[in-house]
Amino acid sequence: MNEYDSELVAGLLENEDYTRTEKSDEAELILLNTCSVREHAEEKVHARLGNLKVFKDRNPDVKIGLLGCMAQNLKEDLLKTKPYVDIILGPDSYRRLPQLVSEPIKSTDNIVDTKLSRMEVYDDLFPARREGINAWISIMRGCDKFCTFCIVPFTRGRERSRSIESIVQEVEQIRDDGFMEVTLLGQNVNSFHHDGRRFNELLEAVSSIEGIQRIRYTSPHPQDFDDELIAVHTNNPKICNHIHFPLQAGSDPVLERMNRTYTKQHFLDLATKMRDKIPGLSLSTDMIVGFPGETEADFQETLDVMQQVKFDTAFTFKYSSRPGTKAAEYEDTVPEADKQDRLQRMIELQREHTLFRNREHIGExxxxxxxxxxxxxxxxxxxxxxxxxxxxxxxxxxxxxxxxxxxxxxxxxxxxxxxxxx
Ligand code: SF4
The missing domain is CATH 2.40.50.140 (Nucleic acid-binding proteins)
Structure with missing residues (x-):
């Protein structure tokens, strides 16, 4: 999503005759597009901003801007600790950027705009993409799910979707630009709804565009996955047979505390149905270990789901508390050593499953x-x-x-x- 947003911002600036450079010391404007999902991502941005100060010290006319979720989430802190950052813009304020960078900035001024919008989907703006094979297209923004560990609903605001017509137009454009594959993006991609039309209809509309060879999407939420969506996969061969299906945890009490709104059994039933109906399907997932209150027995439930589904790949994380979320108020009861131990066991099991799934393809x-x-x-x-x-x-x-x-x-x-x- 951030890669797409960066292309969107590049498009806005290229429309105003700015040109890109890969070298920071040549740039008059340096923008960092940031993510707040994990603590580690934020730490990296703090370090990078520290490095960029050198360019500002050398040339006070260089403008430095911080975009995205960290801007939304940590503006007060940034204003205090990094006063040399000129522009701080949240994810719904990018349209203001061309105007803001064209204004002279006094060293004492910081421009901050982190207002969240219920409407902004950047429907009429097409990103400046580099040549490539796959093009990302954002189809909806924000999230209404409020998983208790996640900062996204607070940094990206409420769910809203683009019109199917504007998405189809953008897919036709990337096809004309030579891209073979499109990945439809959303925080909760299968919650897409616009004017009563839902994700299934969007997938069918995109599938009917001639010249696009492969369609992917990420990330769906298990709660919004149904038989109809599985049927759309079965009936439209351009939709790739890979689904990223985030489990997060396998224990019902943990899922409930995470506010994931599904149970272990519901997830397992869906995964079985998908594998039965979609030929050659590969399933990837996200899992968190050490969520507050997770016991060894809870963790074993997650391993049990892994054993039953045998995911093709998995992104595995140790829980890290994000200030401002509901889970940050829970007592973090799992000692660091246990989190590390569980993560290690999970990674080892996943390695076995990945190899198992991949070996199934030998000879194909x-x-x-x-x-x-x-x-x-x-x-x-x-x-x-x-x-x-x-x-x-x-x-x-x-x-x-x-x-x-x-x-x-x-x-x-x-x-x-x-x-x-x-
Ligand atoms: S569904 Fe949950 S994890 Fe995904 S973006 Fe929304 S709140 Fe975050």
Whole structure:
């Protein structure tokens, strides 16, 4: 989402004849787009802002701006500790940026706008994308779910969606620009609703656009996943057979304290149904260990879901309290050593499952979209299957954006290895 927002901001500035530079010491304007979801992300931004002060010291005319969730969440703190930051804009205030950067800024002024909007979806603005294979398109903003550990509803505001027409128009544009794949984005992507039209209809509308080869979306919420959405997958082959399906925890009492609004059994039933109905489906997930009050027995429930579903991949996190959330008021009862131990056990189990799932593909012939050179050898390509698996294979004259047939010959960790077949 932040990558998309950065492209949106770049588009706004390019419309005003600003040009990009990759070198901080050449820039007259430096913007950091920030995330507050985890403490670690915030710490990195504080460190980066510390480094950027050097440019301001060298040239006081350089403007430094902070955008996104941290601007929304930590403006008071930033004004005190980083007074050299000129502009602080929350995620709903980007339209003001061109006007703000064109005004002279006195060293004592900070411009702060973190008002949240119930309407802003940047419907009429198209981002400045670089060439590539996959284009991100934001279809809705904000979140109404209020999971107790999450800061997003406070930093990004209430849920609101773009019109299907404007999304279709943007997909047609990225197709004309040469992109092969689109990823529809939303904090809660399957809660999309606009004028009584829901996510299923949007997916069908995007599927009917000629020239787009692959459609992905992230992240859905299990509560809003239903049989109809599974049927849309089954009936529209352009929609990729990979679903990111965030579990967070497997114990019902923990899920309840997280306000996730589903039970372990509901999640398991949905995962089984998806795997039954969508051929070759890969499932990824997010999981948190050490949520306040999580006992060893609760943790075992999460491992049990993992054993039953055998996710293809997982993003695993130790719980970190985010000030301002409901869970920050809970007593953090899980000692750090236990959190670390549980995380380690979870990672080890996930490694086994990833290998298990990937080994299932050995011998299969599958369609791979060529993305770039492999990291290890310029004689090899890196590509991606529809099910979102990375495949490495020897080059034979293809270029990024080509679709090729590859037979899978090996699997190591999260990577598949293959050979082109005719
Ligand atoms: S669904 Fe929950 S975790 Fe996801 S953005 Fe909304 S509040 Fe945060």
């Amino acid at each position: 012939i599958t369609e791979v979209l060529v993305e770039k050179d492999s990291k290890k050898s310029e004689k090899q390509h890196q590509g991606r299957t529809r099910s979102n698996k990375i495949v490495i294979f020897d080059k034979a004259g293809e270029k990024p954006g080509d679709l090729v047939k590859v037979v899978i010959i090996d699997a190591q960790g999260i990577t598949l290895f293959g050979r082109i077949v005719d």
